[in-house]
Amino acid sequence: MDFKDITFKVVLSLFAIFYYLYALVISKQVKIMNKTLQDEHNGLILFVTSLQVTVSLIILTVVILSIFII
Amino acid sequence: MENNNKKSSAFYSYCLNPQTKFDTQEDGEKIYLLLRSHPFTQIGWILTSIAFIILLFVLNFIPQNIFNIGQIFVINLFFIAFIFSYIWFNILNWYFNVGIVTSKRIIDIDFYAVLYKEITNAQLGRIEDTTVKSGGYVESFFDYGSIFIQTAGTEANVEFLNVPHPSDAVQIINKLLSKKHGL
Numbered sequence: 001m002d003f004k005d006i007t008f009k010v011v012l013s014l015f016a017i018f019y020y021l022y023a024l025v026i027s028k029q030v031k032i033m034n035k036t037l038q039d040e041h042n043g044l045i046l047f048v049t050s051l052q053v054t055v056s057l058i059i060l061t062v063v064i065l066s067i068f069i070i
Numbered sequence: 071m072e073n074n075n076k077k078s079s080a081f082y083s084y085c086l087n088p089q090t091k092f093d094t095q096e097d098g099e100k101i102y103l104l105l106r107s108h109p110f111t112q113i114g115w116i117l118t119s120i121a122f123i124i125l126l127f128v129l130n131f132i133p134q135n136i137f138n139i140g141q142i143f144v145i146n147l148f149f150i151a152f153i154f155s156y157i158w159f160n161i162l163n164w165y166f167n168v169g170i171v172t173s174k175r176i177i178d179i180d181f182y183a184v185l186y187k188e189i190t191n192a193q194l195g196r197i198e199d200t201t202v203k204s205g206g207y208v209e210s211f212f213d214y215g216s217i218f219i220q221t222a223g224t225e226a227n228v229e230f231l232n233v234p235h236p237s238d239a240v241q242i243i244n245k246l247l248s249k250k251h252g253l
Contacts, residue, residue: 029184033166039090059151066144
């Protein structure tokens with residue numbers, strides 16, 4: 001493994017961690033916003049936000065796995 | 071309020087008698103109007119998102135030998151997640167920044183960058199003046215503009231920026247004010 005590969009993996013891991021934290025913060029904030037304004041689309045908004053958290057978790061997993069595989 | 075000539079329109083940015091509730095709503099307080107920014111004002115981030123999607127496709131067609139196939143897959147995954155997050159962030163920013171006209175007051179709910187919350191209230195009895203500002207070709211063509219509601223004393227003024235059908239919205243507010251003042 002050369003220096004370029006190590007740098008790539010470190011940068012990706014940091015991005016994945018920050019993206020996961022960002023998705024968690026947005027999800028928390030969406031819950032507050034949904035409480036502030038309640039209407040018929042709140043369910044859909046919560047669903048998409050949960051999807052974002054799930055995707056961020058999948059990305060984090062893929063990146064961690066790629067450290068060992070790629 | 072039901073006789074207003076504009077019905078709910080423009081992608082939920084002008085909703086008459088909406089089925090919506092807000093956290094500080096009092097018993098018997100009825101929502102007559104809910105306003106969001108006109109969808110046309112969101113064109114900036116929509117175009118940026120399209121540019122990002124085009125960029126993603128273009129980058130994938132440029133032959134390169136810096137990254138291997140696995141790394142390109144992970145980079146693409148990140149790029150797609152970034153575009154999705156950017157779009158979703160802007161949708162949330164648009165959706166939850168609302169102006170509400172109720173039977174008792176006028177409320178401006180703002181979430182700056184999704185994270186900071188600001189709620190401004192103006193009781194109908196404390197409202198002194200309403201101003202509509204709309205100008206330019208685009209605002210006239212799409213019929214949107216800003217409403218400024220001035221309150222008495224030290225109470226904060228309320229602003230609804232770039233909302234659709236501003237004249238109709240002010241008409242509703244004025245009717246409510248007349249009713250409140252018994253005119």
